[in-house]
Amino acid sequence: MKLAKNLGVATIAVAISFTAVGAKSAQAALVNYGFTVNTTSGDNFSQYFGSFQYDDSTLTNTGLETLGVENGLAVAFNYLGTNYTEGDDTDFNSFPIASFNNGEVLGLSYFVADQFAIASDPNTPNVGGNNFYLIDQSVNTTQVGTVSYAKVPEPLAVGGTAIASVMGLWMQRKKRATKVVG
Structure with a gap:
């Protein structure tokens, strides 16, 4: 009887975890990405961090697509x-x-005058990318690094995994306590 109860609890925990991790919302969602700029030349060798967020409701995940501020794109970069x-x-x-290309992030096209640009190529601003350029006052660009992007996990997925882990630990503890008593 205890085995059946533990098996039932384990099944529920695994189902919650898979549902939370694998669930794709039928509604639009705000999607969050973090990015890291690695400068490899120029005067300021370092890593710099930023993030961007967008509303994915207009993405079709087919071919080349772009989203802008009208789609809720927000960028933060230090x-x-x-x-x-x-x-x-x-x-x-x-x-x-x-x-995006077929739903996969290609990158940002982000230009701050007399400072920097994040793009595939400053001459093709309509396609985002993973290069980092410094821009001088004459609008000359020099590539000094690269940009990498990583999707930030949704809280539901993290929560589902945490619940499944806690349930698994609880069952393991209970199993050990039963062995000690019996």
Whole structure:
């Protein structure tokens, strides 16, 4: 009887975990990404961190697509101790943008005058990318690093995994206590 009860609890815990991790919302969701800029040349060798968020309701996950501020794109980036947002992009009404190919993030196209750009190529601003450029006052660009992107897990997925882990530990503890008594 105890084995059946423990098996039932374990099954529920695993089901909750898989549901939380594998669930894809039928509704639009805000999606969060973190990014890291690794500078490999220039005067400021270091790593710089940022994030962006967007509403995925208009993505079709087919072909090349872009989302902008009209889709809820928000950018936060700390470079050399200054915090930048999407409002610092000089073409704020049209940019920054996040680019996708078949639903996979290609990267940002984000330009802050006389400072930096994140793009695939500054000459093709309509496609985001993973290069980091410094921009001087003459609008000359010099690639000084790369950008890597990582999706930030949704709280539901993290919570489901935590619940399953706690239930597993609780069952293991209970099993040990039964062996000691019996």
